[in-house]
Amino acid sequence: MTEKNFVLKGDLCWSDESRSIQTISDGYLVCIDGKSAGVFPSLPECYAGLRLVDYSPYLIIPGLVDLHIHAPQFAFRGLGMDLQLLDWLERRAFPEEGKYANLEYTRKAYGLFVEHIRRGPSTRLVIYATVHSEATLLLMEMLEKSGLVTMVGKINMDRNSPDYLREESAALSLAATEKWLKGCNFKNTFPILTPRFIPSCSDELMRGLAGIQKKFGLPVQSHLSENQQEVEWVGKLCPQSAGYGAAYRDYDLFGGSVPTIMAHCVWSDKEEIALMAERQVFLAHCPQSNTNLSSGIAPVRRFLDAGVPAGLGSDIAGGVHDSIFRTMADTVQVSKLRQTLLKTAEKPIKLEEAFYLGTAGGGSFFGKCGSFTAGNDFDVLVMDDRNLAAPFELSIQDRLDRVVYLSDERNIRAKYVKGNILF
Amino acid sequence: MTEKNFVLKGDLCWSDESRSIQTISDGYLVCIDGKSAGVFPSLPECYAGLRLVDYSPYLIIPGLVDLHIHAPQFAFRGLGMDLQLLDWLERRAFPEEGKYANLEYTRKAYGLFVEHIRRGPSTRLVIYATVHSEATLLLMEMLEKSGLVTMVGKINMDRNSPDYLREESAALSLAATEKWLKGCNFKNTFPILTPRFIPSCSDELMRGLAGIQKKFGLPVQSHLSENQQEVEWVGKLCPQSAGYGAAYRDYDLFGGSVPTIMAHCVWSDKEEIALMAERQVFLAHCPQSNTNLSSGIAPVRRFLDAGVPAGLGSDIAGGVHDSIFRTMADTVQVSKLRQTLLKTAEKPIKLEEAFYLGTAGGGSFFGKCGSFTAGNDFDVLVMDDRNLAAPFELSIQDRLDRVVYLSDERNIRAKYVKGNILF
Numbered sequence: 001m002t003e004k005n006f007v008l009k010g011d012l013c014w015s016d017e018s019r020s021i022q023t024i025s026d027g028y029l030v031c032i033d034g035k036s037a038g039v040f041p042s043l044p045e046c047y048a049g050l051r052l053v054d055y056s057p058y059l060i061i062p063g064l065v066d067l068h069i070h071a072p073q074f075a076f077r078g079l080g081m082d083l084q085l086l087d088w089l090e091r092r093a094f095p096e097e098g099k100y101a102n103l104e105y106t107r108k109a110y111g112l113f114v115e116h117i118r119r120g121p122s123t124r125l126v127i128y129a130t131v132h133s134e135a136t137l138l139l140m141e142m143l144e145k146s147g148l149v150t151m152v153g154k155i156n157m158d159r160n161s162p163d164y165l166r167e168e169s170a171a172l173s174l175a176a177t178e179k180w181l182k183g184c185n186f187k188n189t190f191p192i193l194t195p196r197f198i199p200s201c202s203d204e205l206m207r208g209l210a211g212i213q214k215k216f217g218l219p220v221q222s223h224l225s226e227n228q229q230e231v232e233w234v235g236k237l238c239p240q241s242a243g244y245g246a247a248y249r250d251y252d253l254f255g256g257s258v259p260t261i262m263a264h265c266v267w268s269d270k271e272e273i274a275l276m277a278e279r280q281v282f283l284a285h286c287p288q289s290n291t292n293l294s295s296g297i298a299p300v301r302r303f304l305d306a307g308v309p310a311g312l313g314s315d316i317a318g319g320v321h322d323s324i325f326r327t328m329a330d331t332v333q334v335s336k337l338r339q340t341l342l343k344t345a346e347k348p349i350k351l352e353e354a355f356y357l358g359t360a361g362g363g364s365f366f367g368k369c370g371s372f373t374a375g376n377d378f379d380v381l382v383m384d385d386r387n388l389a390a391p392f393e394l395s396i397q398d399r400l401d402r403v404v405y406l407s408d409e410r411n412i413r414a415k416y417v418k419g420n421i422l423f
Numbered sequence: 424m425t426e427k428n429f430v431l432k433g434d435l436c437w438s439d440e441s442r443s444i445q446t447i448s449d450g451y452l453v454c455i456d457g458k459s460a461g462v463f464p465s466l467p468e469c470y471a472g473l474r475l476v477d478y479s480p481y482l483i484i485p486g487l488v489d490l491h492i493h494a495p496q497f498a499f500r501g502l503g504m505d506l507q508l509l510d511w512l513e514r515r516a517f518p519e520e521g522k523y524a525n526l527e528y529t530r531k532a533y534g535l536f537v538e539h540i541r542r543g544p545s546t547r548l549v550i551y552a553t554v555h556s557e558a559t560l561l562l563m564e565m566l567e568k569s570g571l572v573t574m575v576g577k578i579n580m581d582r583n584s585p586d587y588l589r590e591e592s593a594a595l596s597l598a599a600t601e602k603w604l605k606g607c608n609f610k611n612t613f614p615i616l617t618p619r620f621i622p623s624c625s626d627e628l629m630r631g632l633a634g635i636q637k638k639f640g641l642p643v644q645s646h647l648s649e650n651q652q653e654v655e656w657v658g659k660l661c662p663q664s665a666g667y668g669a670a671y672r673d674y675d676l677f678g679g680s681v682p683t684i685m686a687h688c689v690w691s692d693k694e695e696i697a698l699m700a701e702r703q704v705f706l707a708h709c710p711q712s713n714t715n716l717s718s719g720i721a722p723v724r725r726f727l728d729a730g731v732p733a734g735l736g737s738d739i740a741g742g743v744h745d746s747i748f749r750t751m752a753d754t755v756q757v758s759k760l761r762q763t764l765l766k767t768a769e770k771p772i773k774l775e776e777a778f779y780l781g782t783a784g785g786g787s788f789f790g791k792c793g794s795f796t797a798g799n800d801f802d803v804l805v806m807d808d809r810n811l812a813a814p815f816e817l818s819i820q821d822r823l824d825r826v827v828y829l830s831d832e833r834n835i836r837a838k839y840v841k842g843n844i845l846f
Contacts, residue, residue, distance in 0.1 A: 075814050078828035079821050081755070082773060109814040294759040294771070320752075320828045329743075332504070334760070336717040341764045348717070350505060391498050391532040398502050405501035405743045408831065 004034045004419035007047055010055035010382065011396050012039050014062050014372040015356040022372075023396040029060060031378040034419030038374040055382045058413055059399055062370050063123025063379035064324035065362030067284035068221070068263040068313025070128040071139055071152075072097050074113040077317040081292045085227040085318075088293055090162070093317070097155075098164045100135040110139045118146045119409050121323055123379040123417045124366050126151045126221060126261060126284070126313075128194055131167055133180040144189045147422040149366065149379075153194025153221055154180045158205045161196075170204035174212065181216055188418070191216075197223040198234050198247055206251040213252075219259040219365075221284075222248065225272065226264035227295045245272040245281075255279025261365060263313055264289075265303070266296040273299075276308045282365050283310040285357065287330040289318030297338040300331065301346040304353070311362020312354070324362075328354035328404050351401060382414040383407060427457045427842035430470055433478035433805065434819050435462050437485050437795040438779040445795075446819040451475075452483060454801040457842030461797040478805045481836055482822055485793050486546025486802035487747035488785030490707035491644070491686040491736025493551040494562055494575075495520050497536040500740040504715045508650040508741075511716055513585070516740070520578075521587045523558040533562045541569045542832050544746055546802040546840045547789050549574045549644060549684060549707070549736075551617055554590055556603040567612045570845040572789065572802075576617025576644055577603045581628045584619075593628035597635065604639055611841070614639075620646040621657050621670055629674040636675075642682035642788075644707075645671065648695065649687035650718045668695040668704075678702025684788060686736055687712075688726070689719040696722075699731045705788050706733040708780065710753040712741030720761040723754065724769040727776070734785020735777070747785075751777035751827050774824060805837040806830060 008031070012024040022039075030037040030047050037047070076096050083091060099105045117125060127143075127150055129136035136154040143150045154177060158167045167173035177193075184191040193213050195201045201209075213220060225231050225244050234244045241247035245268065248254035254262075256279045263284040268276070276283065283303050290296055303310055312327040313319075319327070328351065335348040349357075363370015369377045388402040388411070403411065415422045431454070435447040445462075453460040453470050460470070499519050506514060523529045540548060550566075550573055552559035559577040566573045577600060581590045590596035600616075607614040616636050618624040624632075636643060648654050648667050657667045664670035668691065671677035677685075679702045686707040691699070699706065706726050713719055726733055735750040736742075742750070751774065758771040772780075786793015792800045811825040811834070826834065838845040 078811075078825045079813075079817075080824070081828075082771075105814065112814060288756075291756045291760055294763045296763050297760065333711075333714045337714055337720065337757070337760055338764070340717045340719050341761070348505075388501075390502075391528065391535060394502075401503070402501045405504075 005032050006051040006053060007031070007043060008053050008055055008060055008380065008382070010058045010060040011399070012060050012372065013396050013400050015352065015360050016371045016373050017360070019353050019356040021352045021355065021397055021400065025396060026056060029372055029380070031419045034378050036372050036374055036376045036378050039372045055413065059383040059385055059396065059403060061381050061383060061400070062359040062363070062372060063381050063415065063417065064121045064358050065311055065366070065370055066122045066125040066314050066322070066324050067261055067282065067311040067362045067365060068286055069125055069316045069322065071110060071113050072100050072130050073317035074116065074322070075109045078320045081320070083293070085293050085295060086229055094162050094165050097130045098162070100130040100132045103134060103138065106135040106138055110142055114142045114146050117322060118148060118422065119412070121325055121381055121409070121412060122148070123381070123415065124149045124363065124369065126192060126365070128153055128155060128221070131155045131157055131165060133176050133183070136180060137183045140184065140186055140189045144186045147417055147420055149188045149417055151190045151192040151219060153192045155194050155196050156205055156209060157196045157200035159202050160199050170202050170208055173205055174208040177209070177212055191218060193218045193220045195222050195253065198237060198244070199230065206253065210252040213258055220253050221261040221263070222253070224248070224262035224265050225267040226290070227293070228267055231267050243269070243272050245275050249275065249279065255281035259365065263315065264295065264298065266290050266298045273302055273306045273308060276303070277306040280309055283308050284313035285310060285331060286313040286315035286319060287334045288321060288327065289315035291330070291334060292320065293318050297334045299338070299346065300335060300349055309361070309364060310357055311365060312358045323408070324358040325404050325407055328358045331357065351404060355400065355404065378416055378419040380416040381412060383411050384413040385411055387411070428455050429474040429476060430454070430466060431476050431478055431483055431803065431805070433481045433483040434822070435483050435795065436819050436823050438775065438783050439794045439796055440783070442776050442779040444775045444778065444820055444823065448819060449479060452795055452803070454842045457801050459795050459797055459799045459801050462795045478836065482806040482808055482819065482826060484804050484806060484823070485782040485786070485795060486804050486838065486840065487544045487781050488734055488789070488793055489545045489548040489737050489745070489747050490684055490705065490734040490785045490788060491709055492548055492739050492745065494533060494536050495523050495553050496740035497539065497745070498532045501743045504743070506716070508716050508718060509652055517585050517588050520553045521585070523553040523555045526557060526561065529558040529561055533565055537565045537569050540745060541571060541845065544748055544804055544832070544835060545571070546804070546838065547572045547786065547792065549615060549788070551576055551578060551644070554578045554580055554588060556599050559603060560606045563607065563609055563612045567609045570840055570843055572611045572840055574613045574615040574642060576615045578617050578619050579628055579632060580619045580623035582625050583622050593625050593631055596628055597631040600632070600635055614641060616641045616643045618645050618676065621660060621667070622653065629676065633675040636681055643676050644684040644686070645676070647671070647685035647688050648690040649713070650716070651690055654690050666692070666695050668698050672698065672702065678704035682788065686738065687718065687721065689713050689721045696725055696729045696731060699726070700729040703732055706731050707736035708733060708754060709736040709738035709742060710757045711744060711750065712738035714753070714757060715743065716741050720757045722761070722769065723758060723772055732784070732787060733780055734788060735781045746831070747781040748827050748830055751781045754780065774827060778823065778827065801839055801842040803839040804835060806834050807836040808834055810834070
């Protein structure tokens with residue numbers, strides 16, 4: 001028996017492929033070798049000898065998964081939210097990202113970022129760094145020490161970017177990427193190939209990245225159909241492709257055998273959604289960013305109905321808040337506005353569906369993760385929700401509603417990742 | 424010299440009729456007899472003898488004003504947000520409000536509410552209680568002790584409501600209202616006449632309330648054009664009136680010599696907006712509630728351009744969050760979605776305009792209030808924003824952005840109302 005074999009007791013609440021909320025009041029969640037061995041209303045005899053941590057009457061839920069967050073943008077979250085995407089990149093995001101050529105600044109800024117997300121509700125994150133290989137490796141070292149499980153991308157961008165940030169050529173960008181990959185030797189911090197988005201990457205760079213993808217068997221992340229101006233621009237940059245998503249596919253960087261996350265997809269049409277379903281490309285839905293940058297509201301219901309795998313992203317700093325609880329609430333809220341304003345027939349996203357997206361939905365990009373089903377990695381949040389009490393009794397489902405809408409990091413009593421306790 | 428004469432020092436930030444942000448770094452805010460005597464970059468000689476409280480380097484801003492909040496709904500905020508207005512009233516709001524016939528429950532539930540808002544960023548609130556006179560007076564006693572300045576309404580409703588909540592007749596509702604008014608003898612807690620909304624109030628009741636309004640010279644609050652179904656319903660209930668707002672006017676309860684707040688106004692047309700401007704009826708904009716209940720997005724820019732006086736409302740529990748900082752952020756965000764989705768020509772609301780609405784805009788319903796201009800009531804928040812720091816220096820305006828998007832009650836270092844310190 002190792003340290004990673006133990007039992008947690010409390011009010012259990014989780015979601016699975018059914019996308020509905022499962023609960024067990026005063027139940028048991030068993031961890032064996034860093035994985036869930038299942039949930040039980042009473043503790044099976046065979047686990048009676050394990051160390052039991054009694055978290056009653058707290059709420060025990062899966063760790064949250066952030067499928068899209070920009071580490072260097074954390075520094076300016078909440079500032080100057082009066083621009084749309086392309087201007088915002090020029091005037092806010094790029095100037096800040098330029099600073100990560102300086103390792104001293106990097107250490108300070110990424111230090112704040114890593115400590116913040118370590119204390120927050122996410123147990124897994126898929127992260128953009130900057131073009132800078134050294135700064136990206138420094139971020140990965142810091143993340144490795146945090147106990148979180150992450151995928152991190154050194155960004156590639158060799159066109160349509162300011163001089164201080166643009167890589168000088170496709171060849172140099174590719175060489176820097178291979179060098180960076182050789183430095184990626186971590187246990188819980190994995191590289192993910194990260195062409196910023198098509199406007200920032202030349203054809204030569206995209207083809208080269210597809211080669212690196214095959215050589216190293218890497219997952220891929222990028223941005224897709226976030227903003228109408230951007231979609232039009234890509235149409236002009238890739239006239240040979242049938243659409244923005246199709247352009248990524250034509251570069252061989254869009255699902256199929258390539259595990260892929262595409263953020264935003266606000267303006268994806270029926271064909272693009274069908275292509276994502278066919279190639280099992282993950283949607284990272286980022287409602288707060290899409291609101292702040294006036295991008296619009298992604299038709300999440302259409303993606304779910306089409307069978308596109310999906311999760312949630314905070315998209316710091318297009319989004320201001322890094323908590324995926326907030327992203328769940330935003331997901332429900334903007335889906336209602338979409339229905340009311342556009343008078344669509346699609347039903348709004350329910351809270352239980354948003355909870356699924358922020359746990360098991362996004363978690364599945366990491367394998368068996370994001371749920372309590374036996375065999376899942378043991379990623380767990382223990383939520384002390386006593387300050388969210390009502391003058392009447394609340395069901396576990398009610399308490400989850402409250403935690404999603406009202407909790408903050410003070411409510412996190414304990415956090416486990418792969419069976420290790422972070423705090 | 425009384426205790427209410429003193430000076431605060433810190434980074435000052437406020438708004439006034441200009442609706443722009445004013446700042447003084449390391450400045451002085453002088454309180455004389457519970458009112459602002461003005462802001463100064465260096466302390467005038469004549470105030471040199473006053474007690475000085477040095478809050479450097481904290482941010483000093485006006486207290487926030489909540490123009491629309493339902494005290495009894497605080498108990499179930501964040502629960503069951505999957506219904507639209509009329510169903511939500513039947514299934515969520517009315518059953519909870521029914522409990523306030525019981526004074527023991529009332530004491531417990533209002534106790535939680537009052538303590539919560541006392542610790543929050545609002546210094547002034549305009550509050551709905553329930554139909555129950557005794558429970559409303561109990562709430563007012565608790566509020567009086569809190570140090571906040573509030574207006575509180577016993578609700579009137581004599582039709583289209585469940586038996587357990589509906590007042591038996593217009594006459595009994597009016598008598599109960601007069602009796603309640605006689606019990607309202609507080610220094611900082613004032614009665615406001617509160618017909619719930621036209622569907623809940625018979626013609627006879629509305630006419631009687633107009634009489635009480637004149638007799639006591641009371642302000643009035645109600646709901647207007649929140650939801651499309653509701654607007655259609657009022658059209659059928661008041662076929663003689665030119666519209667929903669016009670129906671309130673025809674009852675003589677809509678501005679002019681009657682200080683009036685109307686919450687929501689999501690579906691107000693050009694004529695209704697013009698009528699509100701003409702009669703100087705206040706808009707209480709409640710973006711989060713309008714989102715949660717799928718009501719829509721109010722055209723705030725149109726109200727501002729037309730000269731309608733306006734402030735913000737949390738609308739607990741249509742809204743989940745009672746902080747008007749959150750309402751400011753929501754105001755900016757939904758205005759962007761309105762523009763993007765409806766492709767309107769109206770510009771989104773800027774953060775400085777939302778800050779104006781949540782301070783001086785709403786504050787003006789209370790008289791000279793919500794700004795630091797000399798003569799305003801001395802309502803002040805001192806915000807310790809050190810945990811919202813960046814790896815680079817922030818301007819006062821940047822710090823305000825961060826406070827609006829990211830602060831919570833932990834950041835409130837001190838709170839003053841009319842020159843009295845609450846904590």
